[in-house]
Amino acid sequence: ELVLTQSPGTLSLSPGERATLSCRASRDIRRNFLAWYQHKPGQAPRLLIYGVSRRATGIPDRFSGGGSGTDFTLTINRLEPEDFAVYFCQQFESSPYTFGQGTKLESK
Amino acid sequence: QVQLQESGPGLVKPWETLSLRCNVSGASIKSVGYFWTWIRQPPRKGLEWIGTIYFTESVYYNPSLKSRVRLSVDSSKNQFSLELSYVTAADTAVYYCARLRDEWGHFDFWGQGVPVTVSS
Numbered sequence: 001e002l003v004l005t006q007s008p009g010t011l012s013l014s015p016g017e018r019a020t021l022s023c024r025a026s027r028d029i030r031r032n033f034l035a036w037y038q039h040k041p042g043q044a045p046r047l048l049i050y051g052v053s054r055r056a057t058g059i060p061d062r063f064s065g066g067g068s069g070t071d072f073t074l075t076i077n078r079l080e081p082e083d084f085a086v087y088f089c090q091q092f093e094s095s096p097y098t099f100g101q102g103t104k105l106e107s108k
Numbered sequence: 109q110v111q112l113q114e115s116g117p118g119l120v121k122p123w124e125t126l127s128l129r130c131n132v133s134g135a136s137i138k139s140v141g142y143f144w145t146w147i148r149q150p151p152r153k154g155l156e157w158i159g160t161i162y163f164t165e166s167v168y169y170n171p172s173l174k175s176r177v178r179l180s181v182d183s184s185k186n187q188f189s190l191e192l193s194y195v196t197a198a199d200t201a202v203y204y205c206a207r208l209r210d211e212w213g214h215f216d217f218w219g220q221g222v223p224v225t226v227s228s
Contacts, residue, residue: 033212033213033214035212035213035214035215037215042220043220044112044217044218044219044220045215045218046218047214047215047216047217049211050209050212050213050214050216051214054212056214056216086156088155090155090214090215091213092212092213093213095168095170095171096172097157097213098157099147099154099155099156099157100154101153102156103156103205
């Protein structure tokens with residue numbers, strides 16, 4: 001099973017700052033099948049990024065994804081109040097399809 | 109706008125079968141290239157992929173659950189369903205349905221989730 005490890009577990013930042021979230025895979029994700037989601041309590045998870053760096057429809061350009069191989073990042077520039085949530089990564093490289101355990105982005 | 113809505117009992121007894129349904133609106137469940145998926149999140153744990161079904165009824169299951177899971181699709185009602193048999197407390201979780209787009213293997217729309225507790 002391909003394990004995704006996210007860090008940090010919790011990130012405390014202020015609005016206007018930049019957030020950098022990490023997702024590390026236990027082996028190479030060669031086909032770029034790596035996505036990022038935002039999840040707020042009581043809401044449906046929201047797709048942000050797919051194919052490592054492709055922004056989903058309607059996602060502001062302050063969200064960006066990057067990386068390759070086993071190391072991937074989600075960067076959120078100029079944090080807005082509505083960005084504070086849990087973020088998780090997901091791989092489709094191999095079955096079973098797995099998720100990271102999540103990073104909680106909280107307001108300082 | 110594509111919307112998915114889970115429904116089903118919130119409480120299931122141990123060793124019984126958990127049955128959930130996902131109603132899809134705003135898109136046809138027979139859309140080419142889109143697969144229909146169940147995912148769950150136990151309390152204080154990460155998300156777990158349960159299984160995925162295509163409208164042709166091709167199914168793909170997580171090996172860890174394969175012996176107890178059955179997915180089905182009802183194209184006439186634009187719905188798909190999950191049955192998980194012989195449940196235990198470890199199956200207590202929030203269950204989500206989601207649409208998988210096979211082009212890049214991402215879940216582009218999700219339901220809000222339905223909490224299910226396994227308890228006598």
